[in-house]
Amino acid sequence: MQHYTMLVLNGPNLGHLGERQPEIYGSQGMDAVPNLVKDLLGANADRVGLEFDQHNSEGALIDRLELARAQGVDGVVFNAGAYTHTSLAIADCLAWIQIPCVEVHLSNIWARTDQPLRQQSLLGRQAVGVIAGFGILGYAMAVAALVQRLDKA
Secondary structure, eight states, X not given: XXXXXXXXXXXXXXXXXXXXXXXXXXXXXXXXXXXXHHHHHGGGGXXXXXXXXXXXXXXXXXXXXXXXXXXTOOEEEEEOGXXXXXXXXXXXXXXXXXXXXXXXXXXXXXXXXXXXXXXXXXXXXXXXXXXXXXXXXXXXXXXXXXXXHHHHO
């Protein structure tokens, strides 16, 4: 069985998940993700190595994505935070590095009718899928989806 390395990458203001606006983003932090992945993948969880990173600046996120390409990372689970809605530069990077990526959002961005800008994603066209609205569980769901996709490739 194939072993995969997945980069779980978070953008600005996501370094404090579980503390920041729990009414929107939930009360669990990134430390819960490995166990959620184990729960979803069961016996296959040992086939996945997770690398976690978070940056508040756009350039640092792009640098990390380019490094992932150089390192041969198999898949990216990416919550770009507010850059989801504004960053052509990150979208361009995702297009050229050609690593399967699942875009993740803790909240359902399309249900955020109070802020129409948050209902659009400039990154989604470069992702193999988007998971939104399931809180921290969305990261584990994205890893499981990438494993399934890579197994079929």
